[in-house]
Amino acid sequence: MSELGQGLIVVVIAILVVVLLKDLLSNATSSKKNGALYSSKPLLSDWERKSLEELRVAVPNDWHICPQVRVADLLTINTKSYSERLSALNRVAKYSVDFVILDPHRNAICVIELDDYSHKESKRRARDATVNRALDEAGIRLVRVRPAKRHDWSKILRDALGYDPLQPNIASTDLALNAIRNAPLSAGTQLVYLHSKD
Incomplete structure (x- = not known):
């Protein structure tokens, strides 16, 4: 495989890693309501x-x-x-x-x-x-x-x-x-x- 092909694979992998990390971080922060760590819940069932x-x-x-x-x-x-x-x-x-x-x-x-x-x-x-x-x-x-x-x-x-x-x-x-x-x-x-x- 040529250097260009190897370089292209490295770039594609790097882009995939960035996209996956961004998605993971986005999901982690979106689980917080309005960015807050705590939110209220009903006291009683x-x-x-x-x-x-x-x-x-x-x-x-x-x-x-x-x-x-x-x-x-x-x-x-x-x-x-x-x-x-x-x-x-x-x-x-x-x-x-x-x-x-x-x-x-x-x-x-x-x-x-x-x-x-x-x-x-x-x-x-x-x-x-x-x-x-x-x-x-x-x-x-x-x-x-x-x-x-x-x-x-x-x-x-x-x-x-x-x-x-x-x-x-x-x-x-x-x-x-x-x-x-x-x-x-x-x-x-x-x-x-x-x-x-x-």
Whole structure:
């Protein structure tokens, strides 16, 4: 092959490399919305949004339902040792729960997790065990709900809390907190209450 032919092949290859690199860089930057690294996304899935709407009518008006709460924000780590505190924080800091129900005094009285198909995966089960253990140790009631077309949130909360939060006067008393901590769960509901011992 002549020098001209070899030179032509080198030029063609160089042009192809430039075109491919330009295309790759163009695709990489076009995946960023308006050139920004971050963009917003919906906080809740459709199931979470629907559940939040249904939960709102199952609790008194002076209660609050907080979606997507980081587990670490629900807990106080009770150790003076910096390394133990850091280790305990690292175990839960990356996890969040679907809903936290707060009483009128802003105490977390119940956590609700919506357990879709992903909770069957081994990595997710390990995550769930860590969350279960931490919330159980802190004395925070955890309710796990599996998918269904419709949930009877009033019944789920009654079973989880041991009383009807919409019952006049009971939800606003300090007796309610004691009832929550000591309430047994009744069978036959759509909820699964997981203890760290399970």
